[in-house]
Amino acid sequence: MVKCFMAAYLNMSVSMSSLESPRSSQFTFESSVHSCHVLRCLDDQRRRDLLCDITVVVEGTSFRAHRSVLASCSKYFTHRVSSHAGPGLVITLPQEVTASGFEPLLQFAYTSKLLFSKATVMEIRHCASILGFRDLDSACFDFLLPKFFSSSRASFQRKTCCKTRCRRQSPRAELSDIDTNKDVLEDDKGVRVVSDSPVEQDVGGAPCQSSQPTNGVTGCKSETPAPPPEVNSQSDAQTDYSLRCPKSCKFQLACGKDSVSLEVCSPETALDSPVVTEEGCPLPQSRSCLPCSCSGGCKEGPTVEISGENSSHCAQTNQAGHGEVEERKGEEDGEKREADGENVDKHERVGEVEERRREAEEASGVSCLRSPLMEVSSVSCERSPGLDEGTVGTASHRCPLEEPGLGHQSPGGVEEGGCVLGGRGHHDGLDPAVSIPSQPKTEQEQGRRGQGEEERRESGWEERSSMETEVAEHLAHGLWSDLSSPPPSLLQDSLPETGPETGPETGPETGPETGPETGPETGPENIQGSSSTLNPRSMSPKLDWLNQLYLTSSTGDCPFLHGLDRGMDMGMDSGTDREMDRGTGSGDAQLPGCEGSSQSEKSPCVSSLSSGDDGDSDGFDTEGDSESCSYSQKARELQLPFSVGQILALSRNDFQLTLRHQTLTREQLDFVHDVRRRSKNRTAARRCRKRKLDCIHNLECEIDKLRTEKDHLMSERTNLIQMKLKTWQSVSELCQGVCSESALSPEQLQVLASPYCPISALISPTDPASPGLEGLLQPLASLSACSSASEPLES
DNA sequence: TGTCCATGTCATTAG
């Protein structure tokens, strides 16, 4: 159940005083899931027309909604709704607002996800501007529009730097990028351009536009799904802050947050996979909305629990690898059990996606030629039984998420959806040369894989969604291809040739999963292996629209690329993990980490992008490559019957069992225990440092927050004092006037001046610090003096 | 060469 709360973090704060006096202890539980859950429930209610209290009429189309939601998102609705208290409010939007422009905004209000295409983005923006939708302009449109409609292509010039240099420089570079991109990231609107469920984008907001260039691959006319902005909750705000803060980029997962790891796509898969995987789990957003995102589904989605037609279809159409999936199920059974609580969400999401797609189609009147890939992607997180590795690409096994997407490029998926089959489906058998006979994977491999995933989950790479990652990859590829790479088509053509070059590690893993359905898009990627982190082939067709984005800015300009370095590093780390296995397992295999040939060197983009801090990575990182190499070498010297990677990947029980079953010398045992202990401690040290820095960051945030609050209170106090002074002045003048005009008797004046008189209370010196009291009190004082002086006279 | 930073490792403690 712990992972059921993966997206939540427990913020239990106990003040020192409370510790001293337990009776006065106060605890605060803060759930970052709650807000997302509420929003999702509201969206569900909206779609069911439950508790809706407002009808928005746009171009004759009525939209039911909750006025509170609309008012919270839109200035326009805030104004309109606030003046109507009764039920059954019907608001007709101005003519400038179109239904097609409003509906995505409505969905955005309920889902934090804006679905749009290139063709509709301007319309949506116009509507958003009219309606005063918050949090969209700077974070979404301001970034995307120039990319969309830029007329000239500026060549990317990125420095090809050595891996080490990039790694070290990256944090600063990232910071500078952030600084130069304040308009996007520092708008303080809590908006972050993130990719969300690619499915939703595809199905809902990006109906294929006939005007778009045809995407020959998918058969779907060029879609231009853009990563939707995501409205922040508190966690998002934190994420934003972390984006601005390089340290936070690293350590935002720490301090209790990283303890709740999210199920994620492994970075390597996210990078390698030719398929757009489900979003990688907004984290807090970071682990932000668990329910909203597919975070849990990325990995935990039990294969068999998928409901809906997609899964069933997948199961029907893809039986080949079912057994393997079942095997994986067994391995990840624990995770699945833990994620059971999220499965419902995932199922709902599948339904939501489908429903949104239909809604979008209905609204747009355009029948979307859905890409099977995209369609399948919606289910990817669910890990349908059909989405087995047998039909998936290499990367699929690395990331459960990807498996479905890869595996279900089957025509059935499209048929089921009633859409014209996209190009993906026809990949089946298109390139038989790419297909590699299935080979069973060893339990050890899978065990390591599971471990790697867990560690990667822990690392927090999941916070970058797969869509975002893919966009970043694509963008990065734009950089790379400009420099060195041939066009994707050429690469694809040369795919079969890349097969033999596959290392000992990628071969077995890619081969078995490269089924006939993987097609040239997945197969090549699989064959390419980890070296194709930014391989253009890894881009799904739905990202072809990015080809039209003529980037003219640095990666720091791009919210998609921003922070990708971490993911890249993660991928490389995991790759290193495998490399270790290779090195020790196969013996004669060279360790890439040792030989110094890394992805970063192969790709300048990877190099630069991966230059970020890898602090999030657990297990083997490049920093520890030297150690890994030495470990591997020593393992070979000691003739260990298993690899170093296995030592680290095994669970405690498995590790003990392995040691029991093996007859190891004392030296071997010491070595194994040393390696394991150091690795664990290394990881623990990283976590510890993350936590520490994150705590510092949180405290800084807290300080800023308190300062802001203090300033606000001070200004409010000043205003109140001024109002008070004005009131006193008015009352004083009034008293003077009344006294002078009414010719009060001394007794009456005394009464007025007495503390029992309400008027005197108004002008009594309650606030000694308030200036001018003497002046204000003077009238009554004089009155009182007069009265007391006149008393003896009269008496 | 000294400093800063990130990281690994060890020792210790607590669960």
Add this chain to the structure above:
DNA sequence: AACTAATGACATGGA
């Protein structure tokens, strides 16, 4: 008792 995680302290390497 063994193991693990967390954490402080120290060492090391790179910029």
